[in-house]
Amino acid sequence: MKKIITKMCVALALLLSVVACDSEYTTYSGPNYIMFPDTMYVFPVQNSEDYFEIPIAATQACDYDRTFAVEVVEQESNAIEGRHYLLEQNTVTIKAGELVGKVRMLGFHENIDVYDSLGVTLNLLVDEKSEWDLYGTRAQVELRKACPFDINAFTGYCLVTSTYIINYLPNIDMRLIRSEVDPEQENTIIMRNYFYDGYDLRIEFETDDILNPIIKMKDQKFASTAEAFGTIYGDGYIMARNAPEYISYYSSCEKFIFQYMTLYVPGMAEGSNVVGTFMNAVEWISDDEAALLMQQGY
Numbered sequence: 001m002k003k004i005i006t007k008m009c010v011a012l013a014l015l016l017s018v019v020a021c022d023s024e025y026t027t028y029s030g031p032n033y034i035m036f037p038d039t040m041y042v043f044p045v046q047n048s049e050d051y052f053e054i055p056i057a058a059t060q061a062c063d064y065d066r067t068f069a070v071e072v073v074e075q076e077s078n079a080i081e082g083r084h085y086l087l088e089q090n091t092v093t094i095k096a097g098e099l100v101g102k103v104r105m106l107g108f109h110e111n112i113d114v115y116d117s118l119g120v121t122l123n124l125l126v127d128e129k130s131e132w133d134l135y136g137t138r139a140q141v142e143l144r145k146a147c148p149f150d151i152n153a154f155t156g157y158c159l160v161t162s163t164y165i166i167n168y169l170p171n172i173d174m175r176l177i178r179s180e181v182d183p184e185q186e187n188t189i190i191m192r193n194y195f196y197d198g199y200d201l202r203i204e205f206e207t208d209d210i211l212n213p214i215i216k217m218k219d220q221k222f223a224s225t226a227e228a229f230g231t232i233y234g235d236g237y238i239m240a241r242n243a244p245e246y247i248s249y250y251s252s253c254e255k256f257i258f259q260y261m262t263l264y265v266p267g268m269a270e271g272s273n274v275v276g277t278f279m280n281a282v283e284w285i286s287d288d289e290a291a292l293l294m295q296q297g298y
Contacts, residue, residue, distance in 0.1 A: 032060040033132040034068065034094075036124060036139035043085075044146035044210050045107030053102040054141060056092045056124060060099075067093045069125040070103050076121035079143055083111050084118055092124075107143055114253045118143040147252035149207045154189050154255065155179050157290035164195065164263075164278040168228060176290060176298040191282070196223040201240065203257065205250060215248045215257055217241070222263055234267030243277045255284040 035057055043052040056068065069091055072081060079085055088104035095101070103122065112118065124137040131137055160175040169175075175195065182188035187205045194201040199221055206214040222240035225233040242248065246260035259282070263275035285293075 031132070032058065032130055033135075034058050034066075034124065034126045034130045035132055035135050035137060036122070039136070039139050041139060041141045042211060043105065043107055043141050043143050045109050045112055045143055046146045046148055046210070048107065048109045051088065051104040051106050052141075053104055054122065054139060056094065056101045056103065058094055058099050061097050062094075064096050065093055066101075067091050068101075071123050071125060073121040073123050073138065076138075076140070077119060079118040079120045081120075084108055084143060085120060105141065109145065112143060112145040114145045114251070116143070116145065144211070145253060146210050149187075149205065149210070149213075149252050151181055151187060151189065151205070153252060154205070154250070154257070154284060155181055156284060157287060158191070158282050158284045159293075160191075160194065160280060160282050162195075162278055162280040164261075164276075164280070167276070167278075169195070174298070176293050179284075194222075196227055199223050203259070213250045213252065215250050215259060217259075217261075225265060234265040234273065236267075238263050238265055238275060246277075257282045 037055055037057045041052075041054055045052075056070075058066070070087070071090065072087070081087065085108065086106045088106065092101040092103045105120075120141045120143070122139050122141065124139075126137060157176065157178055160177060161173070162175075165172060165175065177191055177193055179189045179191045182190050182202055185202065185204065187207055189203055189205075191201045191203065193199065201217065201222070202220060203215050203217050206212075206216065217240070219239050219241040222238040224237050225231065226236065228238055240261050240263055243260035243262045248257070248259040248261075250257040257280075259280040260277060261280055262277045265273045265275065267273075
């Protein structure tokens with residue numbers, strides 16, 4: 001609700017084309033508030049060169065530049081300035097005639113672990129009459145390590161572990177397979193002989209949002225019922241599909257995917273055709289690691 005109110009105020013100020021804070025022609029007559037438009041920001045740190053920008057918004061435009069100090073609230077932050085991040089400067093300027101200024105922050109990719117939970121709380125120092133009590137002057141920035149997507153990182157040898165293996169392939173604990181780029185589908189790989197020889201699985205990577213690295217797949221053949229269960233059921237084969245109630249995802253930094261997969265048998269009565277929903281983890285390894293595993297019988 002706070003975010004909506006703030007955006008409405010900023011949008012109103014823009015639409016009314018404010019001329020100046022102290023001008024008699026000012027059409028927006030409400031308080032001149034200065035604030036962070038949101039209380040939480042997520043900074044995906046992909047390298048140590050690109051800055052992340054946190055906006056500072058005003059409800060009125062002025063005919064002069066306005067500069068405000070920004071401080072780090074140490075007791076509410078666990079990221080260390082100089083090690084995990086760096087503020088370009090400790091002030092922010094909203095230029096004349098504008099409603100938004102930006103605090104710029106640099107993250108140090110090499111000093112952030114993929115499992116780190118790091119946050120920085122910023123406090124905007126404004127005079128009391130410019131502070132909106134409903135919203136406050138603080139915002140938290142969460143730093144997350146992120147790696148640019150590279151489809152080739154998900155090719156070559158990989159290890160598959162799965163709850164399906166536990167339930168239906170008790171003689172093995174994991175499966176060593178190979179994957180390759182699908183030449184026909186963008187951002188898609190083919191995992192050869194995924195659980196059974198002769199049955200491949202195609203996985204598609206969604207790359208539009210680096211903070212939500214999702215994988216998905218179309219319905220496709222998983223195995224024959226004769227090979228999986230020792231007899232023929234339904235149409236004689238098992239289909240695999242996304243489990244829609246769960247999120248399947250990938251990690252470019254760690255080179256793995258975690259997938260929820262539902263298996264079903266076409267040609268069987270509804271309600272009795274579902275084999276189950278299984279969790280699959282696939283981790284890509286080096287050729288040397290794969291050679292060692294093959295020596296061990298995988």
